[in-house]
Amino acid sequence: MQPPACRVRRLASPALLALLACSAAFASMSEDVKKEVKDLKKSGISRKNGIGLKEIVFVIQSQSYSFHAKKAEQLKKIILKEAANLTQELPTVLLLHELAKQEGAWTILPLLPHFSGTYSRNSSWIFFCEEETRIEIPKLLETLRRYDPSKEWFLGKALHDEESSVIHHYAFSENPTVFKYPDFAAGWALSIPLVNKLNKRLKSEPLKSDFTIDLQHEIALYIWDKGGGPPLTPVPEFCTDRVDSHCATQFRSFLPLCGQPVKKEDIFVAVKTCKQFHGERIPIIKLTWEGQASLIEYYSDYAESSIPTVDLGIPNTERGHCGKTFAILERFLNHNRNKIPWLLIVDDDTLISISRLRHLLSCYDSSKPIVLGERYGYGLGTDGYSYVTGGGGMVFSREAVRRLLASKCRCHSIDSPDDMVLGMCFSGLGIPMIHSPLFHQVRPWVLFLPQGEGGISLPFKG
Structure with a gap:
């Protein structure tokens, strides 16, 4: 006598066989669904999360x-x-x-x-x-x-x-x-x-x-x-x-344009340098972006006519450079007959796209106190302040410089961190730092791209 299972298999009709196959498949699918739901629950993900x-x-x-x-x-x-x-x-x-x-x-x-x-x-x-x-x-x-x-x-x-x-x-x-x-x-x-x-x-x-x-x-x-x-x-x-x-x-990280780009004659570029880097860094600037600038001066601790550099009478310091920066601000405000509306202060190891900066500045009113760059913060959890880091370049409207120097807020020493002192001073004046992701103190993962995309500044050293 054959086992019962063999008897059922022999006596089953095609329709019954199909039904049994479907039942088996459904059972298998149900197990898969159960496993999927179990996995979803385990991961905290719900397939029927009805938030509005x-x-x-x-x-x-x-x-x-x-x-x-x-x-x-x-x-x-x-x-x-x-x-x-x-x-x-x-x-x-x-x-x-x-x-x-x-x-x-x-x-x-x-x-x-x-x-x-x-x-x-x-x-x-x-x-x-x-x-x-x-x-x-x-x-x-x-x-x-x-x-x-x-x-x-x-x-x-x-x-x-x-x-x-x-x-x-x-x-x-x-x-x-x-x-x-x-x-x-x-x-x-x-x-x-x-x-x-x-x-x-x-x-x-x-x-x-x-x-x-x-x-x-x-x-x-x-x-x-x-x-x-x-x-x-x-x-x-x-x-x-x-x-x-x-x-x-x-x-879309496009470069904003709010009208005609600012004229290059309306941007004064101040490059901070020192005798140690005259031969190492200044040639890179001259070979790259200097030609985009209409008005540019190199400020150093040593006057070298071949560049040329301007000796501000401030000794070079290993860090900080607050004395040098404030001397640049004084010179821009008081020894500039043409009343140029914008000042860019940049380190001698930074690449700048003046053309992109001109586009960006079309969105800002130079008659207002503007401080623009890559924003950092110090002690913001305990009544600290924001500042624009000098390594990516700092942009000031003439009005911002005027209000700063009128306030008598100055460096504690010539080697104080210039960007942080400026941030503290402007914070006290109620002038906010404006952040732009186009300025970079360190190399970003996307560098300069065509058709206006990419950044305005980045370092070339290291």
């Missing part, structure tokens, strides 16, 4: 100067208009410079108590973006719905260092690629539980009084908290350079 736009707080990392504030307002209108096409419940859109008048608001961490206290009950996400970030609202909503908002999430486009960097204090020097930090231009997001956790930490551990140099990296370090907090989760839909149908955000 009203649960997203958009924060545009804006600046107070009119040109930047206007661009941020335009982005806010675009976000709200796109949202209105999808839902009647509009999201909250905030401009960073309007949230607080404190000096360190641009570093974001001091504002976490406000975000936690104001939005933790009715919101799921704080989404940050820059003035030039463009957002596909439906795609962003779809992307954020993949992540369980009840968990701690730090989302963004991941960047990493290929080699240890001085501006990152040589963090992870043995293997810099292991640490990921967000590209602000692509947008980045914090879940409310993470915001609340960070706020609680701030109450027990006030921010240290140290330097803010690369905010993207420093925020990621603070959130990671030596492994006590979440690392950055890379989100492929947050885009900058590559833009296609899957992208929820994009960024």
